[in-house]
Amino acid sequence: MTQNYRLDNIGLINRDKKISFKFNGVTYFGYEGDTLASALLANGVHLIGRSFKYHRPRGFFGAGVDEPYAIVQLYRNNETEPNVKATEQELFEGLEATSVNCWPSVNFDIGAINNLLKIFLPAGFYYKTFMWPKSFWYKVYEPFIRKAAGLGVASIEHDKERYEHKYEYCDLLIAGSGPSGLASAYAAAKNGARVILAEDKPRFGGTLLTSEVNIGNQTGKEWAENIISELKEMPNVIVKNRSQVFGYYDHNMLVMSEKLSDHLPKTKKYNPKQRLWYIRAKEVLISSGSIERPLVFGNNDTPGVMLSSAAKEYLKVYGVLVGKKPLIFTNNDSGYETAIEFKKNGVDPIILDTRKEPKSEIIDEAKKLDIQIKFSYVVVAAKGYKKVKSAEVAKISDNKNELGTVENINCDCICVSGFWTPTIHLASQSGNKTTFNKDIDAFVPGLSKQNETTLGAANGTFTLEETLKKSFESGYELSKKITNNDNKTSSPTVMEKKSTTHDKFWCVPLPKGKTYKRFLDFQNDVAVSDVEIALKEGYRSIEHVKRYTTLGMATDQGKTSNLNGLQLVSNIENKIVPEVGHTTFRPPYTPVTIGAIVGREIGKHSKPTRKSPMHSWHEKNNAVFVDAGIWVRPRYYKIGEETLFEGSKREAKNVRTNVGVCDVTTLGKIDIKGPDAAELLNRVYTNAWLKLPIGKARYGVMLREDGIVMDDGTTTRISENHYHMTTTTAQAANILSHLEYYLQLVWPELNVNVVSTTEQWAGAAIAGPKSRNLLQKLFPNIDASNEGLPFMGYLETDLFGVHARIFRISFSGELAYEVNVESDNGNFMWEKIMEVGQEFKIQPYGTEALSTLRIEMGHIAGSELDGRTIPYDNSLEGLVSKKKDFIGKRSLDRKAFIAEDRQKVVGVVPIDKKTSIPEGSHLVKDAMAPIPNPKLGYISASCWSVEYDNPFSLGILKDGKNMIGQKLFAMSPLKNKTIPVEIVSSHYVDPKGERVRS
């Protein structure tokens, strides 16, 4: 296809490199440096999609981030991405894109029937219509709306691209590389500050690329290029293009999305597609410029209606004419600049100026060029469906309320300019209290809350000379504050055309008898009539109006619509705009991919895991793993086709009859040293610790200040002032923090050091009636008898030359020992235990068997210590000292905690001795009682007792002490089970604890 709208002698594209691409299946050509939008416009394609609600034809409205509706589905390197703005997507060889929100095609869209029914689809239609009948929501309305809505389809394939994060610090972060950004960056960098300059577009310079200005005897473009070249060479400056600073958070932390490969056909292997920067800046300079404001008139969404500045950018940057019969509709001088560019490139524009007789340098220039100008004229409506064919225009009265005779003017595009809206998103996100500037009819940054300064057009300064002067000054002053250097860069001389004031007019009244849609929000199909309805229905807050009408929502975030919306509300409400206020500017300023937000934290990087030194052995021996917090632990060791139930039962049975070994490295270990170590333990545990002999361990329970059990475990006295504390796996980090907190803040007088040694020691629990025989063989030099190493005893020795610690403690309720060696020797220890243990029929056992063993012994664990129970509930009252003080003691005297019918841990056995009781089941007296059936308690843990070969559970039951022998029901609504049960002692096996002491 020929590029009928491409000019030969203008633009910044690389005409030496031709690029082919496809849009809606048709092949076109563009050039390196084009955007998808500019390339399509060069090929005369204006129809790019359909609107969100009414499915009206949509074209291009802006030329960059301001674009509300030129959104496409992109295909690149066998992957697809929705919600891509054609005005931002750079062209690359092989690019493919399709229209969104249309079926079967953008030219013939069935959904366009909505446009015919628009009278029935006003604001609030969805809220009112889809309320009834209620049953329709899930089956009819939601599926239909989901199918109809959206701006593209997210891929369901795995995204193979890489995304990176980066944390960076700087003295000054400068968002935007227009004149203010370049000037402030240059001044600050020359003064020694560490500067990051971010530009969202591929080219630096902003409006300098399209403005007819002279800076220090150079064109704006030349000046920008020279400044950028110099900045890039400076070691204290990071210059980034294709990088959007999209969020401003507390403590001057900003987030920037850098697109590294989106403009390439394929991302280089191992390189990221995008990088998300977390930047902490001492000072932030916002030079994000301004966005041209639309004028509102009938059918102002027709393809071919676009911002005047966008038309100029397509012309000067891409060498593309957006039309050959342009109509410029303006209320200020900016429209004249576009008209002059058209004229200079051989196209005759017509200017409609809402002002009566404005006088300025640029208007004079337009007159000299014989450009036809109609003052006090407006566009009443655009004519044409898929492309502007003509415009209805009329003279407007001085009070802007009356239209004259409507005339028709042939045109193929309407370039609108309703003056400029400063881009204050970042400033507002920073907490800046914005103020309304009546001179420019827009909000500008006010009082800064953080170290933020807004410059140039973003601050409502629209002359280049003033912008450069202030920006050079700010760059210097802010850098001086940080670096204490005093190298000042002076502002260059500037020549620019002077403008006159704009007209505050923004919305063309409807001619009598006409019902044209006059759109405010082009992305969400919100028209003037929608806002009028919202106000009629009683919505007053601008936030409510926004949500009722969807004005300013979604990916566009009201870039071109917010201010006109505010103007309309203020007009109807007879208020001034600042009284109406503006909606909250929330990050992100532009859409950011989920990939960039997630970064590398996918797959195995999604969360770190912790593994014991014996993990490789477990893997080689068919361990089936389970996540225990972030630890990965063997759940059971599978033999053949064993299920979890079969395998864990086998392992538990072997512990009860022979000997088993379990990896207990994950248990928290805390080394406690210091002259006041015993005193610390005495204060944090409920029982007494001052007289624990050296070489002995003791079981202890810690409470929170509210009396709830926090954790339990054993602590061993290694030497006079040295203790080894163990915690549950889950609570290890919390307990260390708990101890640190008390030592640093509550008891600073105690001389104690606590440090985690969980990683220092690999641990193996050897449990079962044959464990002593095994221990003796492993450690022939020790006396492993009950006298030599009694229950709760401790000794240090060596395991085949490796230093080892032995603790005689038991979680399984069997005769058991825990052996610790330094972690590098963990695997060696494990292999030795397995090797020597063969004689005693040793088998490794995992967490499932471990759970079975502790449940049938009535040993409490995490499911009983669930943040709701006190020592009494867990039959631990014997461990609560009446004499000494400890954390949580006073709370135990609370009325509810000393109630006679207080809940207590009990054993629960199904009457039929066959049916397993689901964990979480409710214990009730009457299975047939009406709902809500009074709950007496719940099942905390369940297992298959290998001792008695029947199901057994632990429960927490109200008045549990007096309920032994009672018959109740365990009800599980989730599993739809009601099981008759009997309440028994929680110590189902070896109630006297003889085995552990044997």
Add this chain to the structure above:
Amino acid sequence: MSSISALKNKHTKGLFGDHEGKNDNELLKVSELSDFLIIQIVKYKSSLTAIENIKIDNLSLKNETLNISCNANTRILWNGPNNWLLVSLKKEVLNEINEKLVEADFAITNVSHSRAIIQIEGKNTKEILKKGCPFNFNELKKDTCLNSTYNGMSVTIDMLDDNPDKVRIFTLRSFGESFYHSITDACLEFGYKGV
């Protein structure tokens, strides 16, 4: 052999990532370090002992934020007020510690087996650190250290050199595998050599 270091079964030697066409100086070098003596030294709050008079392996215990005392074999990292992490290739330093730092004044804890240690060397070293750790590495100089997190794992980072950059990163041993994957994955963009 009874001893197996934290990354023994994970660390792989060779060239990885975007290494083609790059010379040795452009590549990052990643290695596992092991067999160090690592001792946490803490002076008790009420101790009146003057640390200025104490030398361990001829190095003093500096109470200066992020600072390191070091010689060819031993590095004493500031870990907090009156809190240090001694890292040494000389195991016998432990005897000297036990001799000079008395139990009444100091808590000495051997944590030699509790860390996985990765060393990264090369001009892009800080770029790797910046990918996962929120610290300001622009200000990390030679012979300084810090405690922070890297992709959710707690780390101690020791800046050994700055020409080219060379760091030792200590993480908890159990995180070793995840940490190794995280670091080497971050290195792929620049190309690295497992040594």
